[in-house]
Amino acid sequence: MTNYHDPIKHLNFLRQTLSLDKKPIGFFVSAGCPLSVEMPKGEWPLIPDVAGLTQYATQELGSKDEEPYNDYDRLLKEVVKSEKDPKNIEDILSFIRSLKVVAVGNDVRGFNIDALSEIEKNICEKIVEKLDVDLPSENSPYHKLAHWISIDRSVPVEIFTTNYDLLMEQAFEDISIPYFDGFIGSRQSFFDLRAVEDDLMPDHWTRLWKIHGSINWFQKENKDVFRTTRTDEINSSHLIYPSHLKYDQSRKMPYLALIDKLSKFIRKPNSLMIMTGYSFNDEHLNDTILNALKSNPNTMVIAMLFGDLTYKDDNGDVIENYPNAVKLARNRSNLAIWGKDEAIIGTVRGHWHTMDDDFDDSINLANSITFVQKEGEDGEETDEKIYSLNLGDFSKLGEFLQALIGYNQTNFDEN
Template sequence: MSYHDPIRQSKYLRQTLSQDKKPVGFFISAGCPLAVSMPDGEWPLIPDVAGLTKYIKEQIDKETTVVNDDPRSLADAYAQLIEEVVKTGKVNPNIEDILSFLRGMMQISKGADDIRGFSEAELENLEKLVCQKIAEKLNVKLPDNKTPYHKLAKWVNNIDRDTSIEIFTTNYDLLLEEAFESLKVPYFDGFVGTRFPFFDLRAVEDNLIPNHWTRLWKIHGSINWYLRENKDVYRSTSLEEHDSYIIHPSHLKYDQSRKMPYLALIDRLNKFLRQNSAVLILSGYSFSDDHLNDTILNALRANPTAMVIALLYGNLTTTTEEKDEDETVIKTIINYEKALHLAENRSNLSIWTLDEGVIGGLRAKWKPTKFDFDAEENIANAVRTKDIPILDGEGKETGEKMKEYEFRLGDFAVLGDFLQELIGKEQFKIEKDGI
C-alpha cells in the first residue's frame, strides 16, 4: 500500500518558500476567514458561501420596497428569482449562482418589457440590493493582530526576495489589506491615484511595480471597488455606499467596463503560472469555480515546471454507517470530488487534505517514513490520531487496522502558524551562522 510522507512534504514546502528567485504565489479563497479565531458567539468573522447565502435571504426578506409600478416587493421578487434559478437545475442555489443568474437576465432585459416575469428596473434594483447586502456583511475588521492574515503579512515582510510574492484572492473583503497595512507591508492591487484611484491596466499587464511590493490581485472584485457615472472602475478611499459595487462571484459579466479588471486579473493568474518553476499555494479553495479551474489547469498543461499545491480543509473522504436488516455497511463520501479528479489527472497539481494527499497523480494516506523526527522537522503539524479499520471491496471491516495520520496545513490557521515558524527558523539560522 502506498503512502505520502507528510514530513517530507512539509520540508519541500519550506524549501520552496525559502528560495528567493522562485516565483511564489498564494491563492486565498472563501474558506480562509473561517480560520480567524473570534470571541464566543461571534464566529465566524465572515461566513462561508452557504452562510452568506442564508444571510442575504434573511436580509432581503425584510425588504418591502416596491419598484415603480411593480405589484410585488423586492423580497417577493427575490424569492421568485431563487425559484427561477432552481428551474435551471440548481437544487440549492448559493448566492454566487443567484447573482450570476440575475446578471444573465440583466444582459437580455435591455429594451424588453418582461423577462421571466421581471422588469428591467426590478432586475437592476435586485442586483444593487444583493451587492449592498454582501458588502454590509463583509465590511468587518480582524479581531486582533495575531490572525493567519497577519502571519502571512509578517512572513512576506520578513523575507528578502528577488521576485515579488503574488497573492490572488476571490474574496471581496478587505482582510488582506487590513493585515498588510497594519504591518506597513507595501502592496499593489492594480489601482493608482489618490482622489479616485483608478485601475492601471498597463501596470498590471507589464508588471511595472517595485519588486519589494507584494502583488494583491482580487480576481472577483472588492467591496471597495465601484463604477462611477462614466462607467470606469475605481477603488473607494472610504466605504460609503455606492450605486454599483464591483462584486463578481463568477466569470459571467454583464458590462464591458466590469469585464476589464476581471479579465486582466485572470490573465495575471495565467501569466504567473506560466513562469518557470512557479509555485502557487491554494488555501480555502474548493475548486467549485469551473472558469478558474480551467485557467489553472490550462496554465499547468502549458508549463510542466509549474506546481499548484491545494491545501484543503478537513478530510478528503468521510465515512458513514448505514444499517439494514442484516448488517452495517460503511460508505465513503468524497468531499472534494472535483479536486480529486483534477489532481489525479494532472501531475503538477497536488491536493493535501487532513487524511489524504494526491501528489504526482497518486492518491494515498499520510504516513511518515521515519518516526524519530523532531519538532523542527514537523512544523506542518502532522500527527498520528488513531487506528482505523481496513475495509474490503464491499465496504465491510476485515478485522485488521492501520495507523492514521493527519496533515493539518489545509487549515488556514495552521498555514499561518507554519509561515510564522518559518520566520523564526530563518532568523535563528542567520544569527547562528553570523551572516
C-alpha cells in the same frame, strides 16, 4: 496495494521551497480562509461561508410571509427553474446578471431591467454588511502570512484571492507592507491596466490580485471602475462579480486582466502556487488553472484542503469531499492536493504515513503533522499510527509560515 505519502518528506520540501529567494511564489486565498480566524465565543465566524451568506441575504431580502412573494422570492423561484443553486449567492448573482444582458427594453421572466438592478444592488449591500469587518487581532493567520511576505525577496510574492473582503489589505497595512492591487490614486483610485499587464511596480511591493472584485470597488456613471472608501462617492452597486459573464467593457476589464495574471503566474518557469480555502467548485477558475498547468510542466500548484478528502454517509458509503479537486489532481502531475488524511501527489493517491516516528520540531514546524494510535476491532490501541497533515486549516498554515521565518536565514541553493 496501498499507497502512502511521507508527510516529513513533503513538509521538508515545502519548507525549503518557500525559503528560496528567487523562486516565483504565489498564494491563492479563497472563501474558506475567514472561517479559520479565531473569534470570541459566540461571534464565530468572522465571515460566513457561501451558504451562510446566502442564508443571510435570503432572510433579509425575502418575504417574511409565505404569500404574497416579493421580487426576491420570485427571483429565487426562477433560479430553481433554471437548475441553479438557490443556496449559493454567487449563482443567484450570476443568474441576475445573465437576465440583465437580455432585459434591456424587454421583460425577462417577469422582471424588467430596473427590478433586476435593484435586486442586484440589494444583494450586494447585504454581502457588504457581512464582509465589511476587521480582523479581531494582529495574531490572525492573515497577519502571519503577511509577516512571512515581509521578508525581503528578489522576486515579489503574489497573492490571488476570490474573496471580496478587505482582510488581506488590513493585515498588510497593520504591519506596513507595501502592496499593489491594480489601482492607482488616493481619492478615486482608478484601475491601471498597463501597470497590471506590464508589472510596472517595485519588486518590494507585494501583488494582491482580487479576481472576483471587492466590496470597495465601484463604477462611475460613465462605467469606469474605481476604488474608494468615501461613502459619499458611491453611486452604484459594489463591484462584486463571482461569475464570468460578458459585462460591458469597463466592468469586465479588471476581471479579465486579473484572471490573466493568474494564468501568467502559473506559466512562469519553476513557480509555486499554494492554494488555501479553495474547494475547486468554480469551473472557470479550474479551467484557467488546468490550462496553465498543462502549458508549463515545470510549475507546481499545491492545494491545501480543509479536513479529510472523504467521509462516510449514513449508509457507510465513502463520499468525496472535494470531487473536482480529486479529478483534476489524478490527471495532472503538477497539481497536488494535501488533505488532512490523504494526498494526491504526482497523480498518486495515498494516506499520510512515515517510518520516522521520532521526527523533531525543526522539521515538523508548528506541529503541522500529528498522529494518533490506531484502534483495533476490540477498541484497544495498536502499534499502527494514523497521521494527519494539518495545513489545510488556514490558521495552521499561518503558524507554519510564522515558524518558517526563523529558517529564512538558512541558505538553500536552487537547483
